[in-house]
Amino acid sequence: MLKNYLKIAFRNLWKHKVFSFINIMGLTVGMSACFLIFLYVNFELSYDAFNSKADRIYRLVTDIKTPSETINTGVTSWAFAPSMKNDLPEVDAFTRVSGGSFLVRKGDVKFQEEKTVFADSSLFRVFDFKLIKGNPATALKDQLSLVFTEKAAKKYFGDADPIGQTLLLSGEGFPAIVTGIMKDIPENSQIKGDMFVSMSTLTQKFNKGLDEQWGNFGATTYLLLKPGTTGKALEKKLPEFLKNRAGKLMNELNMHYTLFLEPLRDVHLLSTRGSDEAGSMNNVYIFSVVAVFILLIACINFVNLTTARSVERAKEVGIRKVVGAPKWLIARQFISESILLCLIAFVFAIVLSAVLLPLFNNLSGKIISDGMLDNLPFVLGLLVASIVIGILAGIYPALVLSSFEPVVVLKGRFTTSFKGALLRKGLVAVQFAISIALIIATIVVYTQMDFMRNRDLGFSKDQMLIINSEGDPKKEAFKESLASLSGVKSTATSSSVPGSGNPGAYSEIENKSGDMQIANLDLYFVDFDYIPQFKLKMAAGRPFSREFGTDTTQAMVINEAAVKLFGYSSPEQAIGRRFKQWGREGKIVGVIKDFHFRALQEVIKPLTMRIEPRNTDLVSVKIDGGNIQGTIAAIESKWKSILPDRPFSYYFMDEFFDRQYRSEERFEKLFFNFAILAIFISCLGLLGLASYSTMQRTKEIGVRKVMGASIGSIVGLLSRDFLKLVLIAFVIASPVAYYGMYKWLQNFAYRTDIHWWIFLVAAFLSVAIAFITVSFQSIKAALMNPVKSLRSE
Incomplete structure (x- = not known):
C-alpha cells in the first residue's frame, strides 16, 4: 500500500x-x-544557560536615590559583595567583574588587551568557565595573577606552556604571572574577555582600599545563593543589611541605596539596567x-x-x-x-x-x-x-x-465550488496582509534608522581620530607634536568622547533656591581645546580658557539638561552658581547646548565638564580629509618616536559612535531579509494561482481575442480579481502594522513619526508586486494563438 x-x-x-x-x-x-x-x-x-548553577546565580543591582533623581544602575559598590558574604548566610559565594584595558608585553611582543576583565578568585566557582590548565580555586587569588583564554594565550606563547610565565602589565611594567588557561568563553555568555586579572590587583595594588568604599560604584556583582534560597527571600533582608552597613554614609551623602537581585538568565533579555551583552x-x-x-x-x-x-x-x-x-x-x-x-x-x-x-x-x-x-x-x-x-x-x-x-x-x-474559491481568495488576502504588514514595518524600521544616522547630534564627529594613551605620562608631548603635521587641523584630550561612556560623580550644585542640591552627574574631564574641537555650542557663559588661571581648579561647564535639573528657567541663571564635586569647589562658568553624548535610545542626561589634565587619556585629532592615510602614517610615526613601548591603535569617531546602533542595524537587516522572503513566498503562491486561473480560462481568453479584445484588456481582466484581494489585504494590514511599529518605536527616546506616505508606498509596492507576478502569466495567456486556445480540451 x-x-x-x-x-x-x-x-x-x-x-x-x-x-x-x-x-x-x-x-x-x-x-x-x-x-x-x-x-x-x-x-x-x-x-548563560551553560552554567550548571544558573538557577542560583543572581546579578546584584542598585537604585541610587538622590534629592534630584533615582538612578537605576546595573553596578554596585565595591564593598557590597564581600560584606554580604559575611553577613548573609544565604550567600554561598560572590564574584565581581569589571572591564579594563592593559598594555601587555613579553619581550618584543606587545598588545593592548582591550578585553581585559578584573575578577574575584571565586569566578570559577560561580560560573562554569573551564580551566584547561591551572587550579580554579587559586588561579585568580594572588595579586598580578593572569588567566588567558586559549585563543589569547597563543598570541604570546604559541604552542608553549604558558603556566608560570611572566608578562609585563601597563607602562610601568608590573610583572604578572600566568596561572591559568581557560577554554574560549561561549558566545552566549554575559561575561566575556580574553585576559582575566585577579581582582586583588585592582583593589589592593592599583586602588588600595577599594573593597571598603561603600559609595564608589563600578563593580558588576554576581551572587551564588545556597540551594533552597530564592532571590526574593534574600531581597527582603537587603534593606536591613544596608541600614546596618551603610546607613550613616547614606544619611551623610543624602543618597539612599536599594538593592535588587536579577536572575542570571534574565539579565540578557529582560533587564532594563543594561549590560555589555544586552539583548x-x-x-x-x-x-x-x-x-x-x-x-x-x-x-x-x-x-x-x-x-x-x-x-x-x-x-x-x-x-x-x-x-x-x-x-x-x-x-x-x-x-x-x-x-x-x-x-x-x-x-x-x-x-x-x-x-x-x-x-x-x-x-x-x-x-x-x-x-x-x-x-x-x-x-x-x-x-x-x-x-x-x-x-x-x-x-x-x-x-x-x-x-x-x-x-x-x-x-x-x-x-x-463557490466556497472553495472564496477560501482560496481569503487565504491569498491573509498572505498579502502579512506581506504588506512586513513591508510597512520594514519601511518604518528603515526610516527610524535613517533618522538616527542623520540626526544632528550637536557635536562634530567627522574626520575625528581617537587615540587612547592609556594614561601614559608622555601623552601631552605626543599631542603637542601633532601640531606640526600638515594634515592635522586641531587636537584635544579628554576622559571621554561621545559614545565611550563616562563616570557618574557625586555632585552638589547650587539650585535656583540657593541651596546646594545633591545629584549624581555624568562627568567629562577635558582640556581647554575640547569644546572648540568638537564644535560644542555655548548656550550661556563661556568655554574654558587659558586666560583664566582658576579654570584648572575652580571652573565647571554644564549642559542644558543640568540647568533644568537644578530648576533654572534659562541657562544664563546658572552662570556663577557654586559647585562641589569630588573634592573640588568653584563656580559654573558656562552652559553648553545639549548634545547626544549617549545613544539616541536614551534621553540627554545632565553633564558636567571640568579641566583635569591627569585624567584625560583620550587624544582626539581632527584631520584633513584630503590625504587620510598619509596623515595617519605621520601620526603613527610621531607616536612611535614618543611612546615607543605602546602599540599604536586608533578609531574614527563617527564609526565608533555609530557602533551604538549596531544591534538596531542588525535588526533592520534581518527584518528586511525575512520580509523579502515572506513577499517572495507570497508571490510564488500568487503565481501558481494565476497560472491555474489562466489555464482554467484558456477558452474564454481565446473567444475574447476572436471577438477583438486587446492584450491590455485581457491582462486587466485576469489581474483585476487578484489586485482587489491585495487592496483588501492592505486595509487589514495597515492598522495592525501601525500599532505594532508604534509600540516598537517607544523603545527609542528620539524617534521618527509613522508618516502617511509610508502606507502609500506600501500600497503601491504591494499592488506593483502583485501585478507584476500575475501579469507574467496574464500576458503569456493574452499572447497565445486563439486557434490553439479554442482547440484545447
Whole structure:
C-alpha cells in the first residue's frame, strides 16, 4: 500500500512540475527561514544557560536615590559583595567583574588587551568557565595573577606552556604571572574577555582600599545563593543589611541605596539596567512572529494550490470511489502526498539552511551556530515539524478531494465550488496582509534608522581620530607634536568622547533656591581645546580658557539638561552658581547646548565638564580629509618616536559612535531579509494561482481575442480579481502594522513619526508586486494563438 501511495504521489508531482516546484520552493524557503530564526531565538534565550548553577546565580543591582533623581544602575559598590558574604548566610559565594584595558608585553611582543576583565578568585566557582590548565580555586587569588583564554594565550606563547610565565602589565611594567588557561568563553555568555586579572590587583595594588568604599560604584556583582534560597527571600533582608552597613554614609551623602537581585538568565533579555551583552526580548518576540508568519504563508500556498487543482484530480477520485475505495483511504492518499512534498521540502530546507548559515551569522553579528551538525536536535525537530505541517496542511485538501461525488465528476460536470474559491481568495488576502504588514514595518524600521544616522547630534564627529594613551605620562608631548603635521587641523584630550561612556560623580550644585542640591552627574574631564574641537555650542557663559588661571581648579561647564535639573528657567541663571564635586569647589562658568553624548535610545542626561589634565587619556585629532592615510602614517610615526613601548591603535569617531546602533542595524537587516522572503513566498503562491486561473480560462481568453479584445484588456481582466484581494489585504494590514511599529518605536527616546506616505508606498509596492507576478502569466495567456486556445480540451 505504501509503495502504491509513493508511486502515485511521485507521478502527480512529476506530471504537474510547475505546481510541484512552486509548492516545494515555497515550503523550502519557509522552512529554512523558520529554522534560521528559530536558531537565533534559541540562541538569545539560551544566554548563560551553560552554567550548571544558573538557577542560583543572581546579578546584584542598585537604585541610587538622590534629592534630584533615582538612578537605576546595573553596578554596585565595591564593598557590597564581600560584606554580604559575611553577613548573609544565604550567600554561598560572590564574584565581581569589571572591564579594563592593559598594555601587555613579553619581550618584543606587545598588545593592548582591550578585553581585559578584573575578577574575584571565586569566578570559577560561580560560573562554569573551564580551566584547561591551572587550579580554579587559586588561579585568580594572588595579586598580578593572569588567566588567558586559549585563543589569547597563543598570541604570546604559541604552542608553549604558558603556566608560570611572566608578562609585563601597563607602562610601568608590573610583572604578572600566568596561572591559568581557560577554554574560549561561549558566545552566549554575559561575561566575556580574553585576559582575566585577579581582582586583588585592582583593589589592593592599583586602588588600595577599594573593597571598603561603600559609595564608589563600578563593580558588576554576581551572587551564588545556597540551594533552597530564592532571590526574593534574600531581597527582603537587603534593606536591613544596608541600614546596618551603610546607613550613616547614606544619611551623610543624602543618597539612599536599594538593592535588587536579577536572575542570571534574565539579565540578557529582560533587564532594563543594561549590560555589555544586552539583548531585546521585543526583537525575540518580533522574529518569532515573523517565523510563524513565513511558515503560515508557505502553508497557505500549499493549501491554495492543492485545492485549486482539485478539478484535475476529480475523475481520479471518482474512479477510485466507483471501484470501492472508501473516503478515508482516499483522504490518506492525499495526506501522504502532502507529507511527501513536505519531506522533500525539508531535505532542500536543510541544504539551504546549511548554505545560508555563515551569511546568517554575519547578519546577526554573532556566531549563532558553527554548522548543522551542532544543531541535530533542531534538525530532528524540523523533520517532525515538516511531517506535522504535511498532515495539517493536507487535511483540508484531502477532505475536499475525498468528498467528490463519483456520479457528478465522471459525467464531467464537476466545477470548483463557490466556497472553495472564496477560501482560496481569503487565504491569498491573509498572505498579502502579512506581506504588506512586513513591508510597512520594514519601511518604518528603515526610516527610524535613517533618522538616527542623520540626526544632528550637536557635536562634530567627522574626520575625528581617537587615540587612547592609556594614561601614559608622555601623552601631552605626543599631542603637542601633532601640531606640526600638515594634515592635522586641531587636537584635544579628554576622559571621554561621545559614545565611550563616562563616570557618574557625586555632585552638589547650587539650585535656583540657593541651596546646594545633591545629584549624581555624568562627568567629562577635558582640556581647554575640547569644546572648540568638537564644535560644542555655548548656550550661556563661556568655554574654558587659558586666560583664566582658576579654570584648572575652580571652573565647571554644564549642559542644558543640568540647568533644568537644578530648576533654572534659562541657562544664563546658572552662570556663577557654586559647585562641589569630588573634592573640588568653584563656580559654573558656562552652559553648553545639549548634545547626544549617549545613544539616541536614551534621553540627554545632565553633564558636567571640568579641566583635569591627569585624567584625560583620550587624544582626539581632527584631520584633513584630503590625504587620510598619509596623515595617519605621520601620526603613527610621531607616536612611535614618543611612546615607543605602546602599540599604536586608533578609531574614527563617527564609526565608533555609530557602533551604538549596531544591534538596531542588525535588526533592520534581518527584518528586511525575512520580509523579502515572506513577499517572495507570497508571490510564488500568487503565481501558481494565476497560472491555474489562466489555464482554467484558456477558452474564454481565446473567444475574447476572436471577438477583438486587446492584450491590455485581457491582462486587466485576469489581474483585476487578484489586485482587489491585495487592496483588501492592505486595509487589514495597515492598522495592525501601525500599532505594532508604534509600540516598537517607544523603545527609542528620539524617534521618527509613522508618516502617511509610508502606507502609500506600501500600497503601491504591494499592488506593483502583485501585478507584476500575475501579469507574467496574464500576458503569456493574452499572447497565445486563439486557434490553439479554442482547440484545447
